[in-house]
């Protein structure tokens with residue numbers, strides 16, 4: 307167990323920062339003549355749009371905390387996980403000094419955020435054909451100046467979960483910040499590690515309503531961490547970072563629960579089986595997410611040809627260790643059928659005709 311000193315890892319300017327005191331921090335009712343708002347109600351779905359939203363996100367944080375099984379002081383919401391990433395860099399990473407360690411291949415935004423902030427990002431590799439994570443390897447390889455490790459589980463685009471015990475070992479044995487991005491965790495067959503933030507003061511978990519909850523448009527991501535880390539995030543966030551409509555929609559989404567999760571999971575299995583039956587398709591990676599990643603010769607060309615036919619998938623071939631791979635999101639059944647149909651026409655024109663004439667996956671033939 308290494309020693310962990312949160313304050314020593316926080317950028318000195320943030321440690322001493324006096325945050326902006328917003329008018330709605332503590333007082334949200336009464337004769338509100340303190341925030342230079344327009345006093346005349348503009349109402350939308352019962353929300354007074356003329357008033358600033360709750361900077362403390364009280365109702366939303368309570369609902370998120372209930373959902374993940376933590377307390378409101380463990381939670382803070384931002385405009386997508388992208389904003390949570392922004393806080394992590396602002397609080398912990400000094401430009402030109404500290405390093406961000408990124409386990410690759412993974413979600414590209416960690417590196418982009420590092421570039422935006424002028425923080426050097428060092429890429430460490432996930433291990434082997436199954437892209438697994440080993441804490442002891444990480445501890446050997448991570449440069450001394452690395453302050454934050456970015457882990458993604460289940461990982462985008464490889465689809466696999468990182469071994470939970472390994473993540474916790476890193477938290478215990480590395481006295482720096484461990485970020486675990488669980489954007490896709492609702493699609494996985496193992497639950498979130500949210501409860502671990504109680505026992506691990508250096509663990510920050512990122513979650514989002516953009517995937518399983520089907521709310522990408524409202525931009526709502528959230529951080530789970532110790533109340534001390536959350537307080538630092540509160541210090542650096544814009545006072546009214548989350549608009550009132552998003553806060554309300556977030557609460558409603560949590561009441562409704564994930565959207566069509568079972569259907570997406572069954573389509574994931576169906577799409578996997580169908581791809582397995584196409585001889586041109588190489589290994590299909592085990593996926594705990596709402597996408598499949600598979601190998602196929604000439605992946606880039608195939609993606610371009612699919613695009614010409616109106617089917618948009620992601621060429622991941624340029625990522626480290628992912629030559630000739632395509633990532634396809636799980637769509638609605640008829641969309642998956644269209645993808646399969648066009649894909650077969652490109653890689654095995656005869657079998658596409660046969661499949662259509664046997665009534666297998668005719669485009670648009672299935673409905674949700």
Ligand code: PMP
Nearest residue numbers: 386387388413462489514516527
């Ligand atoms: N994390 C991962 C691993 C992702 O793949 C994505 C979106 N592609 C995000 C975070 C972004 O989530 P949000 O919409 O909450 O910004």
